[in-house]
Amino acid sequence: MTTVMPAGRRSRWRGWRQGRPFVAGLLLGLGGLELICVSWAGLGFLRFTGTAGAASWALGALIVVTGMTTWHNPALRFFSGVLAAVLSLVSLVAANLGGLLLGFLLTAVGSALTLAWVPPQTPSSPHEEH
Amino acid sequence: MIDNSLAVTDGGRTSPLRFALAMVPLLGGAGVLLAGSAAGAVxxxxxxxxxxxxxxxxxxxxxxxxxxxxxxxxxxxxxxxxxxxxxxxxxxxxxxxxxxxxxxxxxxxxxxxxxxxxxxxxxxxxxxxxxxxxxxxxxxxxxxxxxxxxxxxxxxxxxxxxxxxxxxxxxxxxxxxxxxxxxxxxxxxxxxxxxxxxx
Known part of the structure; x- marks a missing residue:
């Protein structure tokens, strides 16, 4: 059983996805949330104490912001990609070993996909990066 | 002319070369940090x-x-x-x-x-x-x-x-x-x- 999406909405959704590094932003968002979730689920009564507790929230939030920046402003993909890559490395030593390595892997792959994304070459956007 | 672009997602094209160039330093840095942590240096x-x-x-x-x-x-x-x-x-x-x-x-x-x-x-x-x-x-x-x-x-x-x-x-x-x-x-x-x- 499949869900039928109206053709207009589907084409708009496809156009929105094609205009930005969608999977990269999604992985960055998931990686940031994973960092927060490991801290949230694991700390118990010590929910917001310690260096790792605070760092998990700060790093996770920043990585989610880089993912949203990648979606909403693809022109800033190099900035957000490099920032996410640096934050993923910092999370290894500051946030529960990068959210038990899973958050680091999601963020690292997401940042690499962000940096590797090539926008579609269209005649209407001659000043797009080469 | 060689096109090194590869359709990885529905939303865009990803260059495998750029992806590899981005992943290598990331994994290298992660390896150094993990090795340093295991050795007690980090x-x-x-x-x-x-x-x-x-x-x-x-x-x-x-x-x-x-x-x-x-x-x-x-x-x-x-x-x-x-x-x-x-x-x-x-x-x-x-x-x-x-x-x-x-x-x-x-x-x-x-x-x-x-x-x-x-x-x-x-x-x-x-x-x-x-x-x-x-x-x-x-x-x-x-x-x-x-x-x-x-x-x-x-x-x-x-x-x-x-x-x-x-x-x-x-x-x-x-x-x-x-x-x-x-x-x-x-x-x-x-x-x-x-x-x-x-x-």
Missing amino acids: SVAFAGEVPVTVHAARVSASGVSASPAGSGHGGLLPALATRAEHATVEDACVTSTAHLPVVGAVTAVVHIERASASGLTVQAGKATARSVKLSGARFTTPRVALDQPTGLFTVGAKNVSAGTVTTQPNAFTAGTITSRGVTIDLREGTAGCERGAAR
Whole structure:
């Protein structure tokens, strides 16, 4: 059983996805949330104490912001990609070993996909990066 | 002309060359950090609540204070919350068992030759030691009158050293943890390191 999406909405959704590094932003968002979730689920009564507790929230939030920046402003993909890559490395030593390595892997792959994304070459956007 | 673009997603094209160029330094940096952490050169910050049992041949700590607390979500379990400014563990064996849906019980056994932590807070439901040595010990109970204690007690010591320690921490936080000589072993079942099994 499949869900039928109206053709207009589907084409708009496809156009929105094609205009930005969608999977990269999604992985960055998931990686940031994973960092927060490991801290949230694991700390118990010590929910917001310690260096790792605070760092998990700060790093996770920043990585989610880089993912949203990648979606909403693809022109800033190099900035957000490099920032996410640096934050993923910092999370290894500051946030529960990068959210038990899973958050680091999601963020690292997401940042690499962000940096590797090539926008579609269209005649209407001659000043797009080469 | 060679087009090195590859359609990876519906939303855009990803250059495999650029992806590799981005991943190589990331994985290289991660490898250096993890190797440095295993060798004790890089400190790693942890905060967590995991069901673990710790056996240690020797434990020493400074700036220690301990008081009763509640553990678990809602404070249902009695526990002892211990704070140490600096703590060192030698010949430790850490066991943690997770019950996975398909695989069943999987036990992680971590042997640590030496680990030191700063800003360590541990909430433990059980702790035993064969020998304990204290210096600069103190005991305080908050009072509003001389004959009427009003709150929970606090015990503390300037320096504490203990031998053959076994504890089951419910939760812990640490500013930094530096370890040396770490080996990790994953086993099926619940068998971990027994008391005195620490090398």
